[in-house]
Amino acid sequence: xxxxxxxxxxxxxxxxxxxxxxxxxxxxxxxxxxxxxxxxxxxxxxxxxxxxxxxxxxxxxxxxxxxxxxxxxxxxxxxxxxxxxxxxxxxxxxxxxxxxxxxxxxxxxxxxxxxxxxxxxxxxxxxxxxxxxxxxxxxxxxxxxxxxxxxxxxxxxxxxxxxxxxxxxxxxxxxxxxxxxxxxxxxxxxxxxxxxxxxxxxxxxxxxxxxxxxxxxxxxxxxxxxxxxxxxxxxxxxxxxxxxxxxxxxxxxxxxxxxxxxxxxxxxxxxxxxxxxxxxxxxxxxxxxxxxxxxxxxxxxxxxxxxxxxxxxxxxxxxxxxxxxxxxxxxxxxxxxxxxxxxxxxxxxxxxxxxxxxxxxxxxxxxxxxxxxxxxxxxxxxxxxxxxxxxxxxxxxxxx
Amino acid sequence: xxxxxxxxxxxxxxxxxxxxxxxxxxxxxxxxxxxxxxxxxxxxxxxxxxxxxxxxxxxxxxxxxxxxxxxxxxxxxxxxxxxxxxxxxxxxxxxxxxxxxxxxxxxxxxxxxxxxxxxxxxxxxxxxxxxxxxxxxxxxxxxxxxxxxxxxxxxxxxxxxxx
Numbered sequence: 025x026x027x028x029x030x031x032x033x034x035x036x037x038x039x040x041x042x043x044x045x046x047x048x049x050x051x052x053x054x055x056x057x058x059x060x061x062x063x064x065x066x067x068x069x070x071x072x073x074x075x076x077x078x079x080x081x082x083x084x085x086x087x088x089x090x091x092x093x094x095x096x097x098x099x100x101x102x103x104x105x106x107x108x109x110x111x112x113x114x115x116x117x118x119x120x121x122x123x124x125x126x127x128x129x130x131x132x133x134x135x136x137x138x139x140x141x142x143x144x145x146x147x148x149x150x151x152x153x154x155x156x157x158x159x160x161x162x163x164x165x166x167x168x169x170x171x172x173x174x175x176x177x178x179x180x181x182x183x184x185x186x187x188x189x190x191x192x193x194x195x196x197x198x199x200x201x202x203x204x205x206x207x208x209x210x211x212x213x214x215x216x217x218x219x220x221x222x223x224x225x226x227x228x229x230x231x232x233x234x235x236x237x238x239x240x241x242x243x244x245x246x247x248x249x250x251x252x253x254x255x256x257x258x259x260x261x262x263x264x265x266x267x268x269x270x271x272x273x274x275x276x277x278x279x280x281x282x283x284x285x286x287x288x289x290x291x292x293x294x295x296x297x298x299x300x301x302x303x304x305x306x307x308x309x310x311x312x313x314x315x316x317x318x319x320x321x322x323x324x325x326x327x328x329x330x331x332x333x334x335x336x337x338x339x340x341x342x343x344x345x346x347x348x349x350x351x352x353x354x355x356x357x358x359x360x361x362x363x364x365x366x367x368x369x370x371x372x373x374x375x376x377x378x379x380x381x382x383x384x385x386x387x388x389x390x391x392x393x394x395x396x397x398x399x400x401x402x403x404x405x406x407x408x409x410x411x412x413x414x415x416x417x418x419x420x421x422x423x424x
Numbered sequence: 425x426x427x428x429x430x431x432x433x434x435x436x437x438x439x440x441x442x443x444x445x446x447x448x449x450x451x452x453x454x455x456x457x458x459x460x461x462x463x464x465x466x467x468x469x470x471x472x473x474x475x476x477x478x479x480x481x482x483x484x485x486x487x488x489x490x491x492x493x494x495x496x497x498x499x500x501x502x503x504x505x506x507x508x509x510x511x512x513x514x515x516x517x518x519x520x521x522x523x524x525x526x527x528x529x530x531x532x533x534x535x536x537x538x539x540x541x542x543x544x545x546x547x548x549x550x551x552x553x554x555x556x557x558x559x560x561x562x563x564x565x566x567x568x569x570x571x572x573x574x575x576x577x578x579x580x581x582x583x584x585x586x587x
Contacts, residue, residue, distance in 0.1 A: 057585040
């Protein structure tokens with residue numbers, strides 16, 4: 025009896041919740057995670073982070089800094105040395121020039137930077153264009169700010185690139201910004217300079233702001249990453265978001281950054297200083313070390329991803345599943361349409377019957393249905409075994 | 425040496441059981457080219473042997489390994505090579521390196537037990553004419569060999585599904 029009353033009271037607390045929060049649909053990935061957690065002996069291709077541990081030299085630098093007692097707050101925008109290193113790095117790698125003192129802010133992962141950027145610019149009713157399938161956080165954060173995320177579908181036949189024609193159809197007078205996220209999680213698609221040119225033209229014509237999440241910038245294969253901010257005239261209207269998680273295998277450190285026009289960065293800093301204060305100092309120290317001495321280790325990891333990428337893409341094609349050539353990140357996004365199953369059905373049955381975890385494509389939004397996301401951030405032997413299991417599973421489905 | 429050969433060696437160093445087909449796929453190369461490169465390297469003794477890295481600590485068999493610093497007088501005309509050969513031909517000797525610094529050869533010896541290693545050093549090694557002195561160091565525990573950590577505590581701590 026008492027238990028029932030308690031339950032009722034717990035339920036009734038919903039009335040206190042903000043409608044914006046209440047209306048965010050439960051995460052599709054979360055649901056699948058719960059299903060996977062109960063399974064045994066599975067090989068997971070569902071992990072959205074490197075299988076490498078952070079390079080030892082980076083971890084060691086952090087341990088040393090702790091021994092030296094570096095445990096205090098830092099400047100709100102991050103350690104000046106770190107911002108300096110980020111500026112040098114972005115200049116050398118991607119031809120981007122930012123002033124460390126006014127144009128760079130160190131954040132708690134790229135995730136915080138996404139939140140800051142959207143909160144800094146959105147007015148209720150504003151529309152944000154989001155090419156999909158894409159990483160799962162842009163739309164919910166937009167909704168939290170009262171904005172409206174307008175998805176624009178991208179297709180395997182275009183290697184999941186955003187086209188100007190598709191973008192144009194979604195533009196309205198309320199469109200405030202475009203979110204770009206290349207190299208793409210989940211598709212592995214990338215955008216080159218030529219691909220971006222017509223997009224930049226539209227952005228200019230419609231006076232849009234661009235938030236470009238380039239967290240996978242270091243993980244491209246066969247083509248160098250192009251930052252949208254490096255296109256002519258785009259730098260001032262672009263907020264570049266990146267971080268250390270994927271390139272340096274530092275996901276758990278939660279350390280990223282955003283760069284942009286001083287006015288935009290100053291606005292983001294206002295939110296950051298009252299909500300976060302500063303990114304953890306130990307993670308900042310580690311980030312400095314990764315930029316100063318970790319680049320070779322990074323190259324070694326990228327080479328390993330590239331080898332596995334070739335392996336899984338060929339593996340899926342040999343199995344008879346269409347798989348576009350991913351040129352970035354560490355995901356393959358094969359089509360499972362030929363099996364006649366939906367993404368959810370396929371992923372769920374693959375998990376239970378085939379003992380392989382992959383993420384159903386529909387959780388990544390428009391155009392994700394009919395695909396599964398398979399991370400190749402796992403050992404070669406795991407990939408070989410997983411491909412073998414998927415092969416058997418697909419054969420079984422096709423027989424019945 | 426060609427980039428292809430270096431890449432192949434790196435993949436085989438990680439796991440010598442990898443097939444030419446797998447290596448070709450991983451490198452995005454033609455399988456015949458990979459096969460040919462491997463054959464060439466086998467022929468040229470660049471690939472000397474496909475061996476297994478073993479953690480003998482985990483086997484119950486008693487086994488002792490020692491590193492011995494050996495000081496020698498080089499032989500006229502043949503330098504260190506002749507004496508090195510006389511040493512490395514013993515089957516107990518696992519490896520022999522010519523070193524810079526305060527001694528000349530570093531010799532790795534395997535034996536069933538301490539006594540066997542000691543007897544090899546005193547009966548075979550120190551009695552060689554050109555050997556001036558030896559210093560024997562027994563290996564107590566191997567932590568890492570050939571780039572492989574034996575007791576790796578860095579497991580996979582990742583959640584099985586993440587966005």
